[in-house]
Amino acid sequence: MAKQGITVFISYASNDALYKDALIRVLQRDGPEPTPRVLTDDRLHAGEWSRQLHDYIRQADIGVLLLSDDFIDSGPCKDEMQALMSRSSAITIVPVVVKKCAWKGALPQLDTFEMPLRRVPVTEYQGGPEEAWQRIGEFIALAATLVPEEGNDSPLLELLTDRNAVDLAVRRGVFSPILGPSSHSIRENQEPAFPDLRLRLQWLLGSLDTRLEVSYVQSIVESKIPSVITPGLRALRYLDGNWRKSLVDLQVGLVRAGVEAARLFGCAMAAEAKGFTDLESFAVDIEQPGCDRTPLRTLLMDATRLAAVLETSPGLSPEPRELGLGASGIKQQLARLTWAIFFLDLLREPDASDWRAGFPMEEGVHVVPADKPTLSLSQLEWLGDLVWHTLRFDIPMYPSPDDLAFQLAVCALDLPPPRRKPVGAVALLAREEDRAELIGTWLAGYSGRSQDSSAPRNGFYYALCRALTVKRPDRAAPAVDGAPLSSSKKIELGATVNPLAINTNFDIELERELRRRRCEFCVLLPIYVEFVRSGKPPRRRPDWVLITEAPEKRAPLLLGDSERKPLLSAVRELAVPIIVKLNGSPLHSLEGLGELRTEHASYLRNATVSRLMHRIVLSDYDFLRELVGGGGDSLPAGLRDLLGQEGRTLCFLGYPVTDSNSRLRLYEHVRGEQRPSEVMLVESPADALQQAFLASVRVRFVKLGIDEVAKVIHAACDRMSNLRRSEEAANGPIVKKA
Numbered sequence: 001m002a003k004q005g006i007t008v009f010i011s012y013a014s015n016d017a018l019y020k021d022a023l024i025r026v027l028q029r030d031g032p033e034p035t036p037r038v039l040t041d042d043r044l045h046a047g048e049w050s051r052q053l054h055d056y057i058r059q060a061d062i063g064v065l066l067l068s069d070d071f072i073d074s075g076p077c078k079d080e081m082q083a084l085m086s087r088s089s090a091i092t093i094v095p096v097v098v099k100k101c102a103w104k105g106a107l108p109q110l111d112t113f114e115m116p117l118r119r120v121p122v123t124e125y126q127g128g129p130e131e132a133w134q135r136i137g138e139f140i141a142l143a144a145t146l147v148p149e150e151g152n153d154s155p156l157l158e159l160l161t162d163r164n165a166v167d168l169a170v171r172r173g174v175f176s177p178i179l180g181p182s183s184h185s186i187r188e189n190q191e192p193a194f195p196d197l198r199l200r201l202q203w204l205l206g207s208l209d210t211r212l213e214v215s216y217v218q219s220i221v222e223s224k225i226p227s228v229i230t231p232g233l234r235a236l237r238y239l240d241g242n243w244r245k246s247l248v249d250l251q252v253g254l255v256r257a258g259v260e261a262a263r264l265f266g267c268a269m270a271a272e273a274k275g276f277t278d279l280e281s282f283a284v285d286i287e288q289p290g291c292d293r294t295p296l297r298t299l300l301m302d303a304t305r306l307a308a309v310l311e312t313s314p315g316l317s318p319e320p321r322e323l324g325l326g327a328s329g330i331k332q333q334l335a336r337l338t339w340a341i342f343f344l345d346l347l348r349e350p351d352a353s354d355w356r357a358g359f360p361m362e363e364g365v366h367v368v369p370a371d372k373p374t375l376s377l378s379q380l381e382w383l384g385d386l387v388w389h390t391l392r393f394d395i396p397m398y399p400s401p402d403d404l405a406f407q408l409a410v411c412a413l414d415l416p417p418p419r420r421k422p423v424g425a426v427a428l429l430a431r432e433e434d435r436a437e438l439i440g441t442w443l444a445g446y447s448g449r450s451q452d453s454s455a456p457r458n459g460f461y462y463a464l465c466r467a468l469t470v471k472r473p474d475r476a477a478p479a480v481d482g483a484p485l486s487s488s489k490k491i492e493l494g495a496t497v498n499p500l501a502i503n504t505n506f507d508i509e510l511e512r513e514l515r516r517r518r519c520e521f522c523v524l525l526p527i528y529v530e531f532v533r534s535g536k537p538p539r540r541r542p543d544w545v546l547i548t549e550a551p552e553k554r555a556p557l558l559l560g561d562s563e564r565k566p567l568l569s570a571v572r573e574l575a576v577p578i579i580v581k582l583n584g585s586p587l588h589s590l591e592g593l594g595e596l597r598t599e600h601a602s603y604l605r606n607a608t609v610s611r612l613m614h615r616i617v618l619s620d621y622d623f624l625r626e627l628v629g630g631g632g633d634s635l636p637a638g639l640r641d642l643l644g645q646e647g648r649t650l651c652f653l654g655y656p657v658t659d660s661n662s663r664l665r666l667y668e669h670v671r672g673e674q675r676p677s678e679v680m681l682v683e684s685p686a687d688a689l690q691q692a693f694l695a696s697v698r699v700r701f702v703k704l705g706i707d708e709v710a711k712v713i714h715a716a717c718d719r720m721s722n723l724r725r726s727e728e729a730a731n732g733p734i735v736k737k738a
Contacts, residue, residue, distance in 0.1 A: 006144045007037045009060035011080040013070035019098045019122065020066060022129070026137035036144065041080065057083045062092045062143055065110070068099040072106045085109065092143045096136055097121045165680060165702055166709055169649035170716035175467045176650050178502040181401045183654025186706055188459045189507065190225055193397030197228055200391050205235035207252045216259045220384045221391070243313035250310050250330075251390050253303040258383040260296045265380050267291045283376035293373060297345055300338040301355045307331035308358070324442045325393050326410030330386065333410060335359040337382070337418040342373055378419035385420065396446050398507045407442065408435060436614040440586030443506050461513040463710035466717040468499040468577040469519050471724055497645050499577035508587045511549070511579060520550040522574060524567070524636065525581040525588060526615040529558065531607040541603055542615055544636040546570055547593065556593040559636045560601030567638030580639065584616040651680040653706050682709055
C-alpha cells in the first residue's frame with residue numbers, strides 16, 4: 001500500500017528559484033493526493049544549515065534535482081545531490097532538466113535515473129512550459145504511488161534504483177538469474193561468430209553495385225549485431241566455384257529485390273497516405289499512379305531462379321538438414337511471395353510465362369486474387385530476414401528466437417506464408433520429435449565452435465557461476481550497506497535458499513562454466529518418457545528429469561506426479577546450484593545417464609521405460625500453458641516453492657517487458673502467497689506508466705545492461721571472497737557443517 005502524505009525535497013540553484021516556485025505550484029495543483037509536503041533549503045536557518053539539510057533529506061520520500069548550468073556550478077547543490085544519492089535505495093530521485101546544460105558530462109551518475117519529459121529541458125519542451133510542468137507533476141505523482149506505507153514490511157519497491165540492489169542480493173546469497181529470450185545476444189555469445197560473419201559479409205558487399213544496396217545490407221546486419229560492422233571492413237569479391245558462389249549470387253538478388261521493395265513500399269505509402277493500424281497486416285496498394293511495380297516483379301522472379309540454382313549446387317543436392325540453410329524452402333518461399341504479390345500480373349503478362357511454368361502456384365497454397373496488387377510490411381521485413389538468414393545460418397552463434405523461427409520455417413516441410421511469424425506459430429509446422437532433432441543438430445554445430453576452454457575470466461557466464469557458488473562467511477553476519485548479510489535465522493546453502501538459475505534459451509554456456517570450475521550442480525529439464533506395458537503399444541508422457549552433474553556421478557530422477565514434491569527434497573539434500581531449462585535443452589544428452597530413478601512416477605507402475613526424448617516448449621500456447629500450470633506437462637511440483645523461498649531475489653535478464661508473455665511470467669512468479677522477497681528487472685522500460693504497471697507486482701527496476709550486471713556480480717563476489725579469507729586468516733579455516 002502506498003504511503004499517504006509524502007514529502008518532496010527540491011534541490012535547485014538560487015538563480016533557478018522561478019523554476020522551483022513553478023514546481024511547487026504544479027505539485028499543489030497536479031501532484032499526489034493529499035498535497036505533498038515540500039522542503040527546500042531556503043527555509044533553513046544560517047548556522048545550522050548542514051544539520052537541518054540532512055534532516056530534510058532524511059525526511060524526504062522523493063528528491064527532485066532541477067538541473068541547469070547554475071546547478072552544476074553550485075557546490076551546495078552538489079552536496080545536496082550527494083546526500084540524496086546516499087539514500088537512493090530508500091527514496092526516489094527525479095532529476096529534471098530545466099535549462100539546456102551539459103549535465104551528462106558533469107553529473108554522469110544521474111544518467112541511470114529516469115527523467116520526465118524524456119530528458120528534454122523545460123525551456124525547450126515542444127508543448128510549452130505550462131504543459132512541461134504539468135507532465136513533471138504527473139511523473140512525480142506516479143512515483144509517489146510507489147512510496148511504501150510506513151511500517152509495511154512488504155517492500156513496495158521504488159521506481160528507480162542502482163547497482164546496489166544486485167550487489168546486495170549476490171552478497172546475501174539469494175541472487176537468482178532468469179535468462180530471457182534476448183539474453184542470448186551478449187557479446188560473449190556473439191564474438192566467436194564475428195570472423196565467419198564478417199567474411200561472408202565481405203563477400204556479399206564485394207558483389208554489390210550501388211551504395212544504396214550496401215546501406216540496405218548494413219542496416220539489416222546492424223539491427224541484429226551492431227558490432228559486426230567496423231569502419232575497416234573491406235568488401236571482397238568472392239570467386240569460388242562451389243555452392244557458396246551460388247549463395248552469394250542469391251544474396252545479391254535478394255538485396256536488389258529488398259531495395260526495390262523498400263522503394264516501392266515508400267512510394268505507395270506516400271501516394272496512399274494511410275495510417276498504421278496493425279503491423280502484421282499493414283499493406284499498401286502498389287498499382288497507384290507513379291508506382292512502377294515491374295522492376296520488383298522482375299527482381300523477385302530472378303531471385304527465385306537463383307534459389308533454384310542454389311538448390312541444385314554441388315554439395316547441396318540433396319541438402320543435408322544438418323546445414324540448416326533450407327535451400328529448397330527458400331526457393332519455395334520466394335515463389336510463394338512472388339505469387340502472393342503479383343498474382344494477376346503473373347497470369348496475364350507474356351514475359352512471365354516461362355517463370356510461371358517453372359514455378360507453378362502450388363496446390364493448397366492460399367493466394368487470394370485481389371483487384372489490385374499489394375505489398376505488406378511483413379513481406380518487406382521477410383526479405384530482410386532472408387538476407388540475414390543466408391548470412392548467419394551455420395556460423396557459431398546461438399540464434400535469437402526470431403532467427404530460430406525463420407530457420408524452422410524455411411527448413412520445415414509444410415511451409416507457412418512468406419511473412420514474419422513468431423517462433424511459436426512456426427513450431428506448430430513440424431512434429432515435435434522432428435523439430436527437437438533439427439534444433440538440437442543446429443545448436444550442436446553452433447555450440448561446438450562457439451566456446452572453448454579459454455572462456456573469459458570476467459565474462460557473463462562466469463559471473464553467474466560465481467553468484468551461484470560463492471562461499472559466504474558463516475561465522476558472522478556483517479552489515480552490508482546497512483543490511484545484514486544473513487538474517488538471524490541463518491541462510492545456509494541448500495537449507496533455506498537454494499542457488500537457482502532459470503534459462504529459457506537453448507544454450508548450455510552456464511553449465512559449461514560450472515563444469516570448467518569443477519562445481520557440482522543439477523539440471524532440470526522437460527522431457528517425454530516413452531514406456532511400454534506388456535501387450536500394449538508404446539505410450540509417451542511429459543515429465544521433468546533432474547540430472548545431478550558431478551565429476552564422478554550423473555544420476556537422473558524423474559519428478560513424476562508425486563504429491564511429495566520430490567524436487568524440493570532432492571535439491572535440499574544435494575545443496576548444489578540448480579539450472580532449470582524452462583523451454584527444454586536439446587544439447588543435453590539423454591543417453592548414458594545411468595539407472596533412472598522412477599519412484600515418483602506412478603504412471604510407470606508395471607511399465608518399462610524404452611527411451612527419454614527431448615521436449616521443446618516453443619509455441620505461445622505451450623509457453624502459457626506452462627505458466628498457468630495446466631495439463632500434465634505444467635511446471636514441476638516444487639519449482640514454485642523454490643522460486644518463492646523467503647529471501648530469494650529473482651533477477652530477470654533479457655526479457656522484453658513490452659511482450660505480454662513476459663508480463664504474464666512476471667505475474668506468475670510474484671502472485672499468491674508464495675512469492676520471492678524481491679523481483680528485479682534489468683534494463684527497465686523507459687515508459688514511466690509501464691514501470692508503474694509492473695511495479696504493482698513488486699518489481700524493482702535495475703537500470704543496468706546485462707554486461708554491467710556481470711561486472712557488479714564479479715565485484716560483489718570479490719568482496720565476499722576477501723571477507724572470507726580475512727576471517728580464515730583471523731580464526732582459521734571455516735569447516736562446512738555436515
